[in-house]
Amino acid sequence: MSPRLLDVRGLSAGYRGIPAVRDVDLVVDAGEVVALLGPNGAGKTTTLLAVSGLVDRLAGEIAVCGRSTAGMRPAAIARAGVAHVPEDRGLFARLTVRENLRVAARRSRPPIELVLDYFPELAPLIDRRVGLLSCGEQQLLAIARALVADPKLLLVDEMSLGLSPVLVERLLPLVRRVADETGAGVLVVEQHVDLALSIADRAYVLRHGEVALHERGEVLRANPQLLADSYLGGPRAD
Ligand SMILES: Nc1ncnc2c1ncn2[C@@H]1O[C@H](COP(=O)(O)OP(=O)(O)OP(=O)(O)O)[C@@H](O)[C@H]1O
Ligand SMILES: [Mg+2]
Incomplete structure (x- = not known):
């Protein structure tokens, strides 16, 4: 059986003590792509933020790689193997592509070759400032940046926001490839439900x-x- 990378049990999480998600059970195993779907305001982003420790957990348990994250700060959760590609992509616009990758890398030298293997489009852009990239190129970089942190669990929020369907069709299989080739578990929030389901092992x-x-x-x-x-x-089907 593949190891359980994320185990969320009875999670309630929200803002200023008011839960935005309630009693959520959710698991992600190694090498799996799991889609987190639902209408606007359903709590998808809140769930990812709670896993990363960026939103208050009001009740329930979250375990990453078998270890409870209770009391852990976001940086410690990241070190435990969680990489989060947020809705706004979280890039440094004034830094170059290479510098953005360096900032995220766990080792002193980022495995840029590995990243360029996944995203050959980034090679000619490596010394360009991120603010000058297109939306699609920035999204490629956001995922690349998550990968250089060598994550066990990759959280991707609305990767397709602002991108053309053609680009989304190209990016989602890359996410599948990450799970297949690195054994990472991927939890992906996606508006393009059909495309998300085309790569997902399971969906919530x-x-x-x-x-x-x-x-x-x-x-x-x-x-x-x-x-x-x-x-x-x-x-309700369970
Ligand atoms: N910073 C915040 N402060 C207070 N309430 C918030 C905050 N962020 C989100 N919420 C509320 O929490 C609920 C869940 O929001 P969330 O952003 O998790 O939904 P979502 O499923 O990601 O929606 P979308 O598809 O629009 O991105 C919503 O009712 C939203 O208004
Ligand atoms: Mg959201």
């Missing part, structure tokens, strides 16, 4: 801060109505 649908559906990707690919019902508040 959040609705009003609660898990409305948890199902294997192949089941959802074969039964799109199941997903539509969960968005609209259909019968």
